[in-house]
Amino acid sequence: xxxxxxxxxxxxxxxxxxxxxxxxxxxxxxxxxxxxxxxxxxxxxxxxxxxxxxxxxxxxxxxxxxxxxxxxxxxxxxxxxxxxxxxxxxxxxxxxxxxxxxxxxxxxxxxxxxxxxxxxxxxxxxxxxxxxxxxxxxxxxxxxxxxxxxxxxxxxxxxxxxxxxxxxxxxxxxxxxxxxxxxxxxxxxxxxxxxxxxxxxxxxxxxxxxxxxxxxxxxxxxxxxxxxxxxxxxxxxxxxxxxxxxxxxxxxxxxxxxxxxxxxxxxxxxxxxxxxxxxxxxxxxxxxxxxxxxxxxxxxxxxxxxxxxxxxxxxxxxxxxxxxxxxxxxxxxxxxxxxxxxxxxxxxxxxxxxxxxxxxxxxxxxxxxxxxxxxxxxxxxxxxxxxxxxxxxxxxxxxxxxxxxxxxxxxxxxxxxxxxxxxxxxxxxxxxxxxxxxxxxxxxxxxxxxxxxxxx
Amino acid sequence: xxxxxxxxxxxxxxxxxxxxxxxxxxxxxxxxxxxxxxxxxxxxxxxxxxxxxxxxxxxxxxxxxxxxxxxxxxxxxxxxxxxxxxxxxxxxxxxxxxxxxxxxxxxxxxxxxxxxxxxxxxxxxxxxxxxxxxxxxxxxxxxxxxxxxxxxxxxxxxxxxxxxxxxxxxxxxxxxxxxxxxxxxxxxxxxxxxxxxxxxxxxxxxxxxxxxxxxxxxxxxxxxxxxxxxxxxxxxxxxxxxxxxxxx
Amino acid sequence: xxxxxxxxxxxxxxxxxxxxxxxxxxxxxxxxxxxxxxxxxxxxxxxxxxxxxxxxxxxxxxxxxxxxxxxxxxxxxxxxxxxxxxxxxxxxxxxxxxxxxxxxxxxxxxxxxxxxxxxxxxxxxxxxxxxxxxxxxxxxxxxxxxxxxxxxxxxxxxxxxxxxxxxxxxxxxxxxxxxxxxxxxxxxxxxxxxxxxxxxxxxxx
Numbered sequence: 001x002x003x004x005x006x007x008x009x010x011x012x013x014x015x016x017x018x019x020x021x022x023x024x025x026x027x028x029x030x031x032x033x034x035x036x037x038x039x040x041x042x043x044x045x046x047x048x049x050x051x052x053x054x055x056x057x058x059x060x061x062x063x064x065x066x067x068x069x070x071x072x073x074x075x076x077x078x079x080x081x082x083x084x085x086x087x088x089x090x091x092x093x094x095x096x097x098x099x100x101x102x103x104x105x106x107x108x109x110x111x112x113x114x115x116x117x118x119x120x121x122x123x124x125x126x127x128x129x130x131x132x133x134x135x136x137x138x139x140x141x142x143x144x145x146x147x148x149x150x151x152x153x154x155x156x157x158x159x160x161x162x163x164x165x166x167x168x169x170x171x172x173x174x175x176x177x178x179x180x181x182x183x184x185x186x187x188x189x190x191x192x193x194x195x196x197x198x199x200x201x202x203x204x205x206x207x208x209x210x211x212x213x214x215x216x217x218x219x220x221x222x223x224x225x226x227x228x229x230x231x232x233x234x235x236x237x238x239x240x241x242x243x244x245x246x247x248x249x250x251x252x253x254x255x256x257x258x259x260x261x262x263x264x265x266x267x268x269x270x271x272x273x274x275x276x277x278x279x280x281x282x283x284x285x286x287x288x289x290x291x292x293x294x295x296x297x298x299x300x301x302x303x304x305x306x307x308x309x310x311x312x313x314x315x316x317x318x319x320x321x322x323x324x325x326x327x328x329x330x331x332x333x334x335x336x337x338x339x340x341x342x343x344x345x346x347x348x349x350x351x352x353x354x355x356x357x358x359x360x361x362x363x364x365x366x367x368x369x370x371x372x373x374x375x376x377x378x379x380x381x382x383x384x385x386x387x388x389x390x391x392x393x394x395x396x397x398x399x400x401x402x403x404x405x406x407x408x409x410x411x412x413x414x415x416x417x418x419x420x421x422x423x424x425x426x427x428x429x430x431x432x433x434x435x436x437x438x439x440x441x442x443x444x445x446x447x448x449x450x451x452x453x454x455x456x
Numbered sequence: 457x458x459x460x461x462x463x464x465x466x467x468x469x470x471x472x473x474x475x476x477x478x479x480x481x482x483x484x485x486x487x488x489x490x491x492x493x494x495x496x497x498x499x500x501x502x503x504x505x506x507x508x509x510x511x512x513x514x515x516x517x518x519x520x521x522x523x524x525x526x527x528x529x530x531x532x533x534x535x536x537x538x539x540x541x542x543x544x545x546x547x548x549x550x551x552x553x554x555x556x557x558x559x560x561x562x563x564x565x566x567x568x569x570x571x572x573x574x575x576x577x578x579x580x581x582x583x584x585x586x587x588x589x590x591x592x593x594x595x596x597x598x599x600x601x602x603x604x605x606x607x608x609x610x611x612x613x614x615x616x617x618x619x620x621x622x623x624x625x626x627x628x629x630x631x632x633x634x635x636x637x638x639x640x641x642x643x644x645x646x647x648x649x650x651x652x653x654x655x656x657x658x659x660x661x662x663x664x665x666x667x668x669x670x671x672x673x674x675x676x677x678x679x680x681x682x683x684x685x686x687x688x689x690x691x692x693x694x695x696x697x698x699x700x701x702x703x704x
Numbered sequence: 705x706x707x708x709x710x711x712x713x714x715x716x717x718x719x720x721x722x723x724x725x726x727x728x729x730x731x732x733x734x735x736x737x738x739x740x741x742x743x744x745x746x747x748x749x750x751x752x753x754x755x756x757x758x759x760x761x762x763x764x765x766x767x768x769x770x771x772x773x774x775x776x777x778x779x780x781x782x783x784x785x786x787x788x789x790x791x792x793x794x795x796x797x798x799x800x801x802x803x804x805x806x807x808x809x810x811x812x813x814x815x816x817x818x819x820x821x822x823x824x825x826x827x828x829x830x831x832x833x834x835x836x837x838x839x840x841x842x843x844x845x846x847x848x849x850x851x852x853x854x855x856x857x858x859x860x861x862x863x864x865x866x867x868x869x870x871x872x873x874x875x876x877x878x879x880x881x882x883x884x885x886x887x888x889x890x891x892x893x894x895x896x897x898x899x900x901x902x903x904x905x906x907x908x909x
Contacts, residue, residue, distance in 0.1 A: 004646070005645060005646045005647075005648070005649075008646060008648055008649050009647070009648035009649075012648045012649065012652050015652075018652065019656075022656070024887070024888055026631070027888060033604060033605075036607055037607060039607070039739060040607065040737075040739065041737045041739060043606060043607055043608065044737055048727050048729065051724065051725070051726070051727045052726065052727060054724040055724050055725065055726040055727075057721065058721040058722065058723060058724045060716050061713045061716040061717050064712075064713065064716075065713070074870075074871045075871060080708040080709040080712055081708060082708045082711055082712060086708060130895065131885070132883045132885040132886070132894060133883075133885035136885065136886075149884075149885060149888075150885070151885050152888070154887075155887065156886050156887045156889075159886055176886035176887060176889035176891050177889075177891050179886055180885075180886060180891040180893075180894060181893075184893065184894065184895060187895060188895070191895070192805060192808060205868070208868040208869075210868050216881065216882050216883060216894065217881050217882070217883050217894035217895045217896065218841045218881040218894065218895045218896025218897070219894070219895045219896075221840070221841040221875065221896065222841050222842060222895055222896065225804055225833075225835075225837050225838040225841060225842075226804050226838060236712065241726060243863055243866065243867075243868055244729050244860070244863045244864075245729070246859070246863055247729065247859040247860035247862065247863045248729070248859075248860075250859050250876075251823070251858070251859050258884070260755070260878075261751060261755070261823060261824035261825065261826075261878070262821075262824040262825075262826050262859075262876060262878045263878070264877065264878050264879055264880070264881055264882055264896065265841075265875050265876070265877060265878075265881075265896065266826070266875060266876040266878075267873070267874070267875040268868070268872075268873070268874045268875060269833075269873060270868045270870070270871050270872045270873070270874075271833070271870075271871025272833070272871070273832075273833035273834060273837070273873065274832060274833060276833070282712075284708075284712045284715070288715040288716045288719075289715070291716055291719055291721065292715075292716075292718070292721070294722075297721065311605065313634055313635050313637065313649075313653050314646070314649050314653075317649050317652050317653065318649055349641075349642070349645055349646070350646060350649075351639070351642070352592070352637055352638065352639025352640075352642045352650070352653070353506065353592070353593075353639055353640070353642075354592040354596070354634075354635035354639070355592055355593075355595075355596035355597060356592075356596070356603075356633075356634075356635070358596070359596060359603055359605035359606050360605045372505075372506065374508075375506070375507060375508030376508040376510050377508070378508055379507070379508035379509055380508075384507070384508060384509075388507055388509075388641070388645075389509065392503070392504045392507050392509040392512050393509070393512060395499075395503060395504060395512070396501070396504050396509070396512035396513070396515065396516060398498075399467070399498040399499040399501070399516055400498070400515050400516065400519065402495070402496050402497075402498050405467070405498045405499075409470070409471035412471075413471065413472075430644040430647045431643065431644055431647075431682070433647055433651070434647070434651040434655075434682075434683065434686060435651065435654070435679065435683050435685075435686055436682045436685035436686045437682070438472045438473065438678055438682070440472070441471075441472065441473070441474050441475075443474060444470050444471050444474055445465050445470040445471075445474035445477035445478065445493075446465075446470055446493070446495055447474075448474050448477075448478060449493050449495075453481070453493070
């Protein structure tokens with residue numbers, strides 16, 4: 001896959017569109033700000049959430065066993081999957097045993113991570129993503145570009161065209177109300193006809209063996225109340241120890257994600273419906289390894305709210321697709337390299353280290369520090385381009401020799417002002433593409449000091 | 457006896473923006489500091505660290521400690537360089553009391569003025585609309601001002617000092633602390649995003665009526681003024697030390 | 705599958721992870737910091753309005769019926785069901801329904817809520833997860849009937865009153881269903897209810 005800078009540059013070629021994308025996401029960030037300012041105890045909540053999640057990661061095997069025991073006691077089937085392949089096989093196995101042909105799925109980035117849809121489709125199972133944003137990208141045969149707002153990068157005109165083509169809605173329609181109503185009608189049929197519902201899991205409670213699914217649209221609840229089979233897919237890190245901890249997390253989640261005080265539905269599933277079946281699939285897929293890493297363990301705190309993406313000035317101006325990873329943005333740039341460092345080596349560098357992500361993260365992951373640590377790992381693994389390695393070596397060498405450093409500086413200051421413009425500004429000068437170089441002063445500070453300042 | 461201040465001048469200020477160093481020196485001496493500029497200093501190593509080349513940083517970190525350890529205070533007109541020394545040198549020094557001491561006495565320029573020298577008002581006049589760019593390291597690494605992300609009471613050393621100058625009118629930005637896009641090697645490695653970010657900052661200042669754009673970090677200003685010059689915008693770019701010095 | 709379980713657990717256990725403490729959320733220094741409201745019912749009502757729901761504070765079920773009759777969406781509804789005795793003018797009896805698909809055409813459902821949360825306009829509903837649970841989501845419009853005394857300030861207080869010992873289904877419903885997936889334009893009535901009205905009833909019912 002092309003690197004982030006290449007894809008980002010492509011994205012920015014359409015400047016107007018890039019601005020539109022940037023402003024759409026900034027709008028969500030501002031809504032988040034308004035919402036959190038309403039709670040004077042906001043920083044305290046973040047601190048508690050961070051501590052609770054640290055506890056979870058440091059006691060994960062015990063909590064998983066506790067969760068499994070309590071879930072089973074309520075009649076839930078609990079499955080364990082080491083990786084994406086096993087996860088898909090388990091889900092397919094359950095569906096096959098029930099002769100399921102039509103599945104409705106509510107938002108689950110985990111199933112996206114496992115590429116569950118194409119897997120099931122190969123077996124002739126119809127699987128419909130019922131979150132409106134996810135359904136839109138499904139119709140386009142594309143992945144989501146944001147973990148909470150999958151279609152944030154798509155304009156309403158494009159959705160109108162898409163719906164006209166796929167659903168037969170009016171040509172040229174752009175009214176979100178009309179388009180949403182059309183989706184409501186079509187997806188309502190899907191809910192009615194489905195044999196099974198698949199959901200993600202926002203929080204699983206070790207103490208009770210239950211789990212919570214949060215949506216604004218009600219699609220998870222329609223998908224699971226209208227039929228007898230519910231499969232919930234979760235990453236092993238999604239546990240919280242006690243039901244009371246939900247008080248903290250449900251106050252943080254929606255405010256961080258979209259600036260709402262809470263999602264429209266926060267559904268708590270404890271055991272299957274009477275005469276129904278509830279399955280939970282616990283997925284590892286590299287999480288257990290991250291839990292062992294002192295540097296990156298904290299990334300498992302993530303509750304997938306997307307706040308880091310909304311605040312990231314780079315994400316806003318490059319779009320989710322430029323990360324070429326299931327989860328984009330700051331958290332994706334930490335998780336991606338953990339999964340495949342070589343393929344995702346450009347991601348930790350897709351960051352100006354501004355630190356905004358760290359300050360909005362509801363579970364206080366030190367995102368920008370982890371990105372910096374990844375850069376070190378990438379160099380240690382020999383994945384840094386030679387040009388970067390060499391230039392840094394030379395720079396360091398020069399900086400250890402003050403006279404050499406002074407000489408180089410002086411020479412540059414002497415020569416550059418006399419060079420013709422085309423020699424300075426050309427394709428070898430990435431700085432100079434859209435910026436002027438600084439003026440070269442005659443004297444450096446230290447030269448001025450020597451000349452004008454008596455004391456050494 | 458006045459405390460001995462070691463003046464730490466970032467490499468790019470030394471070579472490209474000496475006037476910022478001169479202004480810093482002038483202000484510190486104006487407030488009675490006994491300032492020394494150790495000539496053997498070069499670079500804190502931030503570009504290498506930010507590229508993941510931490511083994512190139514070790515020798516520079518050790519040099520830095522040797523050069524500056526015996527001063528009572530180390531003052532630098534750059535939030536990002538100070539953050540490098542205080543927050544990112546730990547891995548090069550284990551159980552080193554000299555380094556621990558250095559951490560406690562290294563200051564960004566405005567921070568030193570306000571918290572150590574107790575300066576809360578600057579004399580002189582600067583009758584201009586000033587746009588304060590909140591450099592990210594000073595803001596979110598050194599916590600020299602409150603940011604828009606964290607819920608809490610607003611505060612800020614640079615803003616307070618600027619507002620104390622007669623005639624200064626601070627402009628109101630749409631995004632008060634969005635990153636300028638410099639980011640070190642990011643400015644070149646992700647050139648398209650970097651420049652779009654810088655352009656957007658400049659545009660924000662334009663709509664706010666900024667006449668003089670200032671910040672704690674010359675690196676941000678180098679990037680923003682590069683764009684301002686290329687686009688020939690009538691915005692003057694000055695490091696905050698230069699504003700203070702001009703008022704004297 | 706058991707092999708996977710063992711593999712995952714043993715990978716986790718082979719790492720030495722620094723010990724951390726689980727915060728005690730009942731500590732007074734924490735609980736004292738949680739936001740409170742001088743008039744929680746009013747706060748609930750205001751929050752619900754801000755998320756496009758409607759809160760009506762009434763005296764008794766009779767008043768509920770009166771106010772229902774005034775709601776345009778109720779007036780326009782043909783298929784009305786009610787799980788609250790003597791409440792509404794139901795045209796459909798759902799008590800014998802065993803297949804939730806039979807509820808497909810319900811226009812308006814009058815349903816019980818347990819308590820309301822002032823900070824976010826949410827109402828907790830719970831049941832055994834049987835077929836009637838679908839009414840909360842499948843009906844075009846939903847009205848919840850809640851005792852007026854049952855309003856808590858915030859989510860911590862909410863969880864103080866909840867216990868999950870037995871199998872159950874429950875959800876916090878906060879306003880009608882919505883989406884902003886099309887260019888961040890808020891549209892009410894995504895897949896769930898198009899409107900949500902919460903009645904806070906003073907007298908016991």
